[in-house]
Each structure stands twice: as C-alpha cells, then as structure tokens.
Amino acid sequence: MTRPALFALAAALAAGCADRDVPVFPVSGKVTVGGKAAAGAQVVFHPSAGADDGPRPSAITGPDGTFKLTTRAKDDGAPAGDYKVLVVHRVQVGPVDEGRSRNALPEKYNRPDQTPLSATVRPGSNDVPAFDLSPR
DSSP, X not given: OOHHHHHHHHHHHHHHHSOXXXXXXXXXXXXXXXXXXXXXXXXXXXXXXXXXXXXXXXXXXXXXXXXXXXXXXXXXXXXXXXXXXXXXXXXXXXXXXXXXXXXXXXXXXXXXXXXXXXXEEOSSOEEOOOEEEOOO
C-alpha cells in the first residue's frame, strides 16, 4: 500500500471514532520547507487541550504545498478549537525501486509536546497562515 493510501486509511479510521455531532469547519493552509512547496507532506492537527481521544484532522499537501483538512469526509475541515500542528515530509532516499524514505524535517515537527506550530480553528471558513519549516 502506498504512503498516501496508508495515511488516508489512518485518517478514515480516526474519523470513524470522531464524534459525529461535533460540527467541523473548512480549514486550508500551505506548508513550505525553506520557502519551497512541501508536496506530499502529512499534516495533522492535534488538539491542544489534551483531548487525546478527540479527532485529529489531517491532510496531505498537494504539489504546491496547499492542503484542506479532513475529519470525517474529504476536505470537510476540523472542529473549532486550538491545535498543535504536526508535519512529516518524507523524501526518497536511494533508488525508487528500493522504496526507502526519510523525514526531511526535524522530529520536533512530529511531536505534539515539541512542535512550535499551532493553529486555531473558528466557526466558519479558516485559511491558516502558511507554515514555513526549517529543513534538517
């Protein structure tokens, strides 16, 4: 199974556990690394308030680094609230046929207790400021 397919499956499973009565609001944004679009990066909004059992809206960035979050249905958004933003940007290492990759970002961007990235989702449409990350 490809990495995007695995990520989509994980998001779908998480969405199945999400409270279906909680409204979600459209959220879009962009991820760049050193000023360049981070195509194929995985973005997860992790609730800041310690809601470990709450939904974790997620997305995979497009070729231009833009994303739209998904909680229950494609691009539906996220519940209102404060979030820590996690990002993993896997890049190929070695020949394509070996399928090896590594995260091109420092590990802090993938840890809720260390990430410097945050966002607030409010009722209505949300266009979060771009996240320009430092490479390794």
